[in-house]
Amino acid sequence: MTSKAENQARFGVPQNSMVFARGVRKSFGAVEVLKGIDLNVPTGSVACVIGPSGSGKSTFLRCINHLEEVSGGVLLVDGEFVGYDLRHGKLHEVNNKLLCQRRADIGMVFQSFNLFSHMTALENLIEAPIMVKGMSKAEAKDKAYALLERVGLSAKADSYPRQLSGGQQQRVAIARALAMNPKVLLFDEPTSALDPELVGEVLVVMRDLAESGMTMVVVTHEIGFAREVGDQLIFMDRGVVEERGEPREMIANPQSPRTREFLSHVL
Amino acid sequence: MNRAETQTPPPEALTVVPLRHYGLWVGTVITLVILGLVLKALATNPAFDWPTVGKYLFHPSIMRGLGQTLLLTVTIMVLAIIIGTIVAIMRLSPSRILNAFASAYIWFFRGAPALIQLIFWFNLSLIVREFSLTLPFVGTLFTVKTNDFMTPFVAAVIALSLHEAGYMAEIVRAGINSVASGQTEAAGSLGMNHRLILRRITLPQAMRFIVPPTGNETINLLKTTSLVTIIAVNDLLYAAQSIYARTFETIPLLIVVAFWYLFVVTILSICQHYIEQYYGKSDQQQGVSMGGMLKRAFRFGRVAQPA
Ligand SMILES: Nc1ncnc2c1ncn2[C@@H]1O[C@H](COP(=O)(O)OP(=O)(O)O)[C@@H](O)[C@H]1O
Ligand SMILES: [Mg+2]
Numbered sequence: 001m002t003s004k005a006e007n008q009a010r011f012g013v014p015q016n017s018m019v020f021a022r023g024v025r026k027s028f029g030a031v032e033v034l035k036g037i038d039l040n041v042p043t044g045s046v047a048c049v050i051g052p053s054g055s056g057k058s059t060f061l062r063c064i065n066h067l068e069e070v071s072g073g074v075l076l077v078d079g080e081f082v083g084y085d086l087r088h089g090k091l092h093e094v095n096n097k098l099l100c101q102r103r104a105d106i107g108m109v110f111q112s113f114n115l116f117s118h119m120t121a122l123e124n125l126i127e128a129p130i131m132v133k134g135m136s137k138a139e140a141k142d143k144a145y146a147l148l149e150r151v152g153l154s155a156k157a158d159s160y161p162r163q164l165s166g167g168q169q170q171r172v173a174i175a176r177a178l179a180m181n182p183k184v185l186l187f188d189e190p191t192s193a194l195d196p197e198l199v200g201e202v203l204v205v206m207r208d209l210a211e212s213g214m215t216m217v218v219v220t221h222e223i224g225f226a227r228e229v230g231d232q233l234i235f236m237d238r239g240v241v242e243e244r245g246e247p248r249e250m251i252a253n254p255q256s257p258r259t260r261e262f263l264s265h266v267l
Numbered sequence: 268m269n270r271a272e273t274q275t276p277p278p279e280a281l282t283v284v285p286l287r288h289y290g291l292w293v294g295t296v297i298t299l300v301i302l303g304l305v306l307k308a309l310a311t312n313p314a315f316d317w318p319t320v321g322k323y324l325f326h327p328s329i330m331r332g333l334g335q336t337l338l339l340t341v342t343i344m345v346l347a348i349i350i351g352t353i354v355a356i357m358r359l360s361p362s363r364i365l366n367a368f369a370s371a372y373i374w375f376f377r378g379a380p381a382l383i384q385l386i387f388w389f390n391l392s393l394i395v396r397e398f399s400l401t402l403p404f405v406g407t408l409f410t411v412k413t414n415d416f417m418t419p420f421v422a423a424v425i426a427l428s429l430h431e432a433g434y435m436a437e438i439v440r441a442g443i444n445s446v447a448s449g450q451t452e453a454a455g456s457l458g459m460n461h462r463l464i465l466r467r468i469t470l471p472q473a474m475r476f477i478v479p480p481t482g483n484e485t486i487n488l489l490k491t492t493s494l495v496t497i498i499a500v501n502d503l504l505y506a507a508q509s510i511y512a513r514t515f516e517t518i519p520l521l522i523v524v525a526f527w528y529l530f531v532v533t534i535l536s537i538c539q540h541y542i543e544q545y546y547g548k549s550d551q552q553q554g555v556s557m558g559g560m561l562k563r564a565f566r567f568g569r570v571a572q573p574a
Contacts (some may be wrong), residue, residue, distance in 0.1 A: 043297055054524055065456055067452060067455060067456065096460050096461070097460070098456040100459065100460045101458060102458075102459070103455065103456060103458045104458025105456060105458075106456070107456070107457075108453070108456035110449060110452070110453060112449055114447075114449035114450060114452065114453035114485075115449070115453075115473060116450060116453070116454070116472075118471050118472050127457070127459075127467065128459060130459035131463055131467060132457065132458045132463070133457065133458075173453075176457070177456075180457060192416075203496065246436060
């Protein structure tokens, strides 16, 4: 049995699951930030996560690609632990090389873009494919130009991040994540740092991605996006999933009073 | 609306009367007077003996000394940058022991005066007579007497590299710390490992903060190397001293030495400017051109304040 199949049998992972969390806990020192998160994101679907600031949304995303280690629970991406291998009932930390390989399959888009500021847009896109995947420079460039075109920025290939607007930077950042051919893309409030008139251009790209079948976990305050693009909506509050459901239904008719209160603020 | 306002002409017709900076004028005049006095003294005081300065400016032993000074500066700086970067990376590592070692290194080698370290290494044979490599079952492979390899030049290179590396470690550490943590995270999420992130993402961005103080350090080091005269390394100052010990033309020879130091410092400053421009190229604003800088430095009266 492969480790993937073994994990799936052992933890009751549904078929076709890309991200699977069961009872995920995370503490910083004595403070427990995540108190048992359950989530299943099927391949090709979009999960939107909303919730007040400090509720643990970013921490959960960072746990998914092992930028943070979980303190407890099971967190699988494509049926495998990201930072561990399960052998004989014990979780063995994987070596750096394997961890990097697995991270390369999990794209992440940050609130503050985090483009490499000493590189042009094109260089940002080809860096990891060449250095991590060992792709040839010519192939990486071809692919990068295609991706820049996809996010509508062919003309900006040679611009440095500082010369781009926030919306353009975020589109380059999305293209950079896509250049690694990730299995899943994590978005941490991708439009929160943008001027209102620039939000739309980023959401268009994300919607296009969702329609092309990309598996996405999106932390956002854009309720409209969650309603129209999301396949499921998760409301996180104080480290727990307070409510979850089909986005339209949940937004129209929230069950929990806390969800109702939160939605009344952001709608 | 009162009369005065209705009579005011439209704004485009108004002339601007600049504020008169009387203090600035007085200061400028005083400076010019002092400058004149200094130039007169330089030109007329026989102690300066300009013909002798000219005679020794390109004297072969002065040239050899200059070469030795440059060789020392370059060798020491290259070693200091390598050692300093390693110490800085240790200082930033999560390992407590590496961290403590690096802190101790910086504390000691930066803290102890360069002159004392120099004399110490030169006299190493007083502590360690010889170095030998002995392997079990094989026996002693080689032995060298400390005095045989610890020449004045080697002592100078070791002492000043270790000293300078203490400064470089702090400069590199500050540079690395100045890079936003989001850059490392983004790189990590793309599957780049620690070493790759350091080499491709963190260090190149840190360079913008590392280059200017490193330039200053190089200039400083160039002058600090004159300390090596104390252990008889034949550098620029030592060469001049050897000559005026015989001829008593002390002041002209010191002028020759000062001239060459200033000349090299000027060259280094120009190089530094271009290196800074190179590492700042991802900035949108254009770097100030050398011509612009000179123009600004020598403009009479008020110098425009850079924004
Ligand atoms: N590295 C950290 N060390 C200590 N506390 C942290 C750390 N990261 C996040 N936290 C805390 O965890 C809580 C959840 O943070 P976060 O996941 O960023 O929330 P959200 O993204 O929902 O606003 C906050 O109270 C925050 O202060
Ligand atoms: Mg957050």
